[in-house]
Amino acid sequence: MEKLIITVAPNGSVPTKQDTPHVPVVPDEVVEQGIKCWEAGASVLHYHARDAQQKPCLDYDFFAKVLEGLRKHTDLIVQISTGSRLEPDRDARIRAVDLKPDMMSLNVGSINFPRGPYINKPEDAEYWAGKMQEFGVKPEIECFDSSHIETGIRLWRMGLIDDPPLFDMVLGVKNALSFTPRNMINLIEMMPVGSLWNCIGIGKAQLPVSTLGIILGGHSRVGLEDNIYYSYKTLATNDQLVSRLVRLAGELQRPVATPAEARKILSIKNS
Numbered sequence: 001m002e003k004l005i006i007t008v009a010p011n012g013s014v015p016t017k018q019d020t021p022h023v024p025v026v027p028d029e030v031v032e033q034g035i036k037c038w039e040a041g042a043s044v045l046h047y048h049a050r051d052a053q054q055k056p057c058l059d060y061d062f063f064a065k066v067l068e069g070l071r072k073h074t075d076l077i078v079q080i081s082t083g084s085r086l087e088p089d090r091d092a093r094i095r096a097v098d099l100k101p102d103m104m105s106l107n108v109g110s111i112n113f114p115r116g117p118y119i120n121k122p123e124d125a126e127y128w129a130g131k132m133q134e135f136g137v138k139p140e141i142e143c144f145d146s147s148h149i150e151t152g153i154r155l156w157r158m159g160l161i162d163d164p165p166l167f168d169m170v171l172g173v174k175n176a177l178s179f180t181p182r183n184m185i186n187l188i189e190m191m192p193v194g195s196l197w198n199c200i201g202i203g204k205a206q207l208p209v210s211t212l213g214i215i216l217g218g219h220s221r222v223g224l225e226d227n228i229y230y231s232y233k234t235l236a237t238n239d240q241l242v243s244r245l246v247r248l249a250g251e252l253q254r255p256v257a258t259p260a261e262a263r264k265i266l267s268i269k270n271s
């Protein structure tokens with residue numbers, strides 16, 4: 001089985017310091033925690049920008065500072081989020097592509113989140129995929145629903161996504177697809193042969209999704225963006241969640257990829 005690529009998503013757009021003191025909300029904190037997670041065994045870091053009030057934003061300078069810091073201190077594969085629940089401007093969401101991060105998330109379909117709709121129009125998905133390809137950025141196709149796999153396949157067949165396509169299934173979002181082993185296997189079976197896949201479990205789904213991902217040969221993401229708890233009522237730190245995944249992979253005899261190995265598996269062009 002291929003080595004396991006561990007992604008950490010330290011901040012996301014939702015948790016604040018009031019929810020957990022461990023969430024990084026300024027660039028220096030993201031870099032500092034990124035270094036710890038890299039030391040713990042993560043190969044990829046996915047992050048969002050926040051403003052001075054901790055609210056999610058698309059601040060170009062925030063993205064640039066974190067990218068620069070992580071490249072200076074680590075060999076992590078850096079993935080910038082293009083997700084935005086507030087910003088309808090498709091150009092604003094992809095602006096950081098010219099920083100040439102290694103990867104960006106690619107949202108290909110709309111869905112209901114816990115508190116409202118999350119809109120990603122088909123024509124915008126094509127536009128973002130084209131921009132990522134132009135700048136040599138590897139897209140991670142975010143799949144909150146089985147129809148998002150279908151759209152990802154369509155973009156790949158259009159030649160807007162280079163081989164191998166990387167699908168990322170997100171399970172356990174309220175109002176979207178829940179975690180069951182059957183849901184997970186159905187999504188995997190929809191993917192074209194030769195695809196790579198990553199998995200994310202939200203909240204209490206994080207541990208079972210990660211474990212099943214290791215067993216089924218996928219890759220896995222953990223971090224406070226998706227789950228702020230280590231166990232019932234006990235808050236986690238990002239590096240604790242990465243360390244737990246490394247230990248789980250060890251027990252299940254699945255070797256963990258270094259960032260250099262992950263770069264080859266993912267066919268990353270930028271660095």
Ligand code: ZN
Binds near residue numbers: 009012046048083
């Ligand atoms: Zn994210």
